[in-house]
Amino acid sequence: MDIGAEQLQTGLNMASKVKLSPTQLPRLYNILPPICEQLEIKEPEFYLEMNPAPNAYAFGDTQTAITITSALVDMMSEEELIGVVAHECGHIACRHMLYHTLAQIIANASGMFETLAKLAVPIHYALxxxxxxxELSCDRAAAYIVGPKATASMLARLAGGPKSITSELNLEELAEQxxxxDAFCKNGLWNKTLQTYAVMDQDHPFTSVRVREMLKWVESEDYQNMVKNNPVCPxxxxxxxxxxKFCQHCGHKL
Incomplete structure (x- = not known):
């Protein structure tokens, strides 16, 4: 049911953020079209938000938009930023946004109405x-577009900070965490209970888990077939x- 959430957010985006385009910060905007072409989705609106917290998010099921923050742009290399945008485009390609919006609406409404809050608790945790x-599915979209190494380093930045600090990070060791x-959680019921409580209200898996699951997936036959049948310029x-032998789009040697 349309209750105006997309229209509300579309207006706020237009009024308070910088809308990226071929003539408005084109270096950032040009990240988006090739990803949309690869994932076969309609190009969403693309916004830059001044925010000291590194973040990116997609919104809308019919009026789609992606927002990246200024801190994220500062933190990420160009390839890592492409991975972030590919991740968000993955949400749009998989039609996740309807349920993400529903989760947000339930959370907001529960805060206003005590009776609704009690009824909504199991729905909220299920969502x-x-x-x-x-989020794990969309990490796969990022790995498909930009490759597993850039995707893993993108996730590592979100865990450990900017490249000036984490440039020599061992990604395999991060995945081993x-x-x-998992072993820690299995070492006693109390540990498992505490960690279940810690994650149950999170909308993203913990970073080391995301890195591990993405690296496991790129070893799968599904990923190898995708890369083989749909090659992209690195x-x-x-x-x-x-x-x-050379990319006919950018001229780089393949």
Missing amino acids: MYWQRKS ADLY HCHKAIDASW
């Missing part, structure tokens, strides 16, 4: 669980022919 799983975390990330 949070589903949303965490949806997820195995240590420089401009546009579709290429496997017979090309």
Whole structure:
């Protein structure tokens, strides 16, 4: 049911953020079209928001938009930023936004109405669980577009900070932390209970888990077939022919 959430957010985006376009900060805007072409989605509106917190988010099911923050742009390399935008486009391609919006509406309404809050609790936690799983799907979209190394480093930035601090980060060791975390959770009912409580209200999985699950997926036959059947240029990330020696879009050697 349309209750105006998309129209509300569309107006706020237009009024308070910088809308990126071919003539408005084109270096940032030009990240988006090749990704949309690869994922076969209609191009969403693309916004830059001044915010000291590194973040990106997609909104809307019919009026779609992606927002990236100024802190995120400062923190990420160009390839990592492409991975972030590909992740958000993955939400749009998978039609996740309807349920993300529903989760937000329930959360907001529950805060206003005590009776509704009690009824909405199980629905809220079910949606949070589903949303965490949806983030893993979109990490796969990022890995498909920009490759597993850039996707893992993008996720690592969100865990450890900017490249000036984390440039020598061991990504495999970061992924291994997820195995240590699983073992920790299994070491006693109390540990498992505490960690279940810690994650149940999170809309994203913990970072080490995301890195591990993404790296596991790129070893799968599904990923190998996708890359083989739909190759992309590692420089401009546009579709290429496997017979090309040079990318006919950007000119880089393949």
